[in-house]
Amino acid sequence: MSDFARQVETLRPQLLRYARSQLRNDAWAEDAVSEALLAALEKPQSFAGQSQLKTWLVGILKHKVVDQLRRHSREATILSDDDDTDIDELLFAADGHWREAPQAWGSPEQTLNQRQFFEALDVCVERLPPAQGRVFMMREWLELGTEEICKELGITSTNLWVLLHRARLRLRDCLQQGWFAGRPVS
Amino acid sequence: MNFNRSCREVTRLVLESEERELPLADRLALQIHWRICEGCTKFRGQAKLMREAMARWRGYRDSDEPPQS
Numbered sequence: 001m002s003d004f005a006r007q008v009e010t011l012r013p014q015l016l017r018y019a020r021s022q023l024r025n026d027a028w029a030e031d032a033v034s035e036a037l038l039a040a041l042e043k044p045q046s047f048a049g050q051s052q053l054k055t056w057l058v059g060i061l062k063h064k065v066v067d068q069l070r071r072h073s074r075e076a077t078i079l080s081d082d083d084d085t086d087i088d089e090l091l092f093a094a095d096g097h098w099r100e101a102p103q104a105w106g107s108p109e110q111t112l113n114q115r116q117f118f119e120a121l122d123v124c125v126e127r128l129p130p131a132q133g134r135v136f137m138m139r140e141w142l143e144l145g146t147e148e149i150c151k152e153l154g155i156t157s158t159n160l161w162v163l164l165h166r167a168r169l170r171l172r173d174c175l176q177q178g179w180f181a182g183r184p185v186s
Numbered sequence: 187m188n189f190n191r192s193c194r195e196v197t198r199l200v201l202e203s204e205e206r207e208l209p210l211a212d213r214l215a216l217q218i219h220w221r222i223c224e225g226c227t228k229f230r231g232q233a234k235l236m237r238e239a240m241a242r243w244r245g246y247r248d249s250d251e252p253p254q255s
Binding site: 018051052054055058059088091092095096097098101102103104105108111112115117118121122125140141143146161164165168169171172175176 | 192193194195197198201202204205224225226228229231232233234235236238239240242243244246247248249
């Protein structure tokens with residue numbers, strides 16, 4: 001195996017994790033990663049070396065992940081039961097007031113300079129329910145436009161909006177509990 | 187025009203503003219609400235932090251660069 005092939009293979013577990021976190025399906029993730037690795041190994045000359053190998057591979061993987069989403073769009077949009085919990089009901093009383101007022105998180109700079117924060121954020125993203133996780137990742141990781149996401153998944157913009165809204169509130173809740181709670185903020 | 191919004195509605199608008207520009211009346215209602223509501227003002231700060239975090243999170247995932255670079 002060439003050095004190049006070995007380096008590519010070394011990154012496979014990480015690519016698989018990324019594909020899984022977007023697709024929420026092991027078989028589709030395996031396919032996306034295999035297709036990405038094949039594309040990379042078939043055209044090593046397209047890796048010009050000016051970017052990191054990982055950056056280049058992740059770029060290819062994103063295209064293959066979108067292909068998988070397209071291929072399985074019907075199955076991908078089944079909203080599982082755990083998506084039905086209305087987080088708004090948990091956060092707000094009937095009169096629309098916060099049940100528990102949000103806490104100050106301090107300055108973004110202080111938080112965003114810590115590598116562990118991003119590890120915590122990663123965990124929170126992985127924990128999102130499947131449908132919410134998929135649309136959130138399509139928006140934030142694949143950076144697809146809202147119209148494109150609706151088209152790929154065959155959902156209305158209202159569906160998409162509700163899923164993104166719930167995903168962001170859940171993420172906020174997870175960060176509050178998993179990172180900010182008990183951490184003194186300046 | 188009625189500029190009264192509940193905290194629940196304000197939260198929805200703050201998150202919606204990440205996807206599209208809000209109508210003038212909603213933007214005004216948010217400004218008025220933030221002046222009188224500490225909880226929603228803090229939520230606004232949380233949403234801002236999360237927005238910045240997601241941009242850096244992509245860099246953290248997609249390369250081996252440390253998040254601050």
